[in-house]
Amino acid sequence: MKRTTIYLEPELEVLLKLEVLRQKRSMAEIVREAVHAYVTREPRRTPPGAGAFASRHRDTAQRAEEILAETGFGEARARRAAAKKKKR
Numbered sequence: 001m002k003r004t005t006i007y008l009e010p011e012l013e014v015l016l017k018l019e020v021l022r023q024k025r026s027m028a029e030i031v032r033e034a035v036h037a038y039v040t041r042e043p044r045r046t047p048p049g050a051g052a053f054a055s056r057h058r059d060t061a062q063r064a065e066e067i068l069a070e071t072g073f074g075e076a077r078a079r080r081a082a083a084k085k086k087k088r
Helices: 010-023 027-039 064-071 075-087
Strands: none
16 A cells, blocks of 8 residues: 545544544545545546547557558658658
8 A cells, every 4th residue: 555645624634533433443444445435436438539449459559560551651751751862
């Protein structure tokens, strides 16, 4: 576990301390449980556009250069660069 510091309004601190006494549990345990309940209350949404262009291939990142070469991506730029060199 990682230690952290939180700041509470005085009224919230009193309520938390009362809950600690009522449940006979540590403050840290109650806070961890409350934070977990808060952050997991709704399913996580994916960022907008995520998966919109899913190829169903799991190795796309590893094969990026090969895939770009297959599509001809960047060839026009390479031809222009070669033509510029030739003119010199």
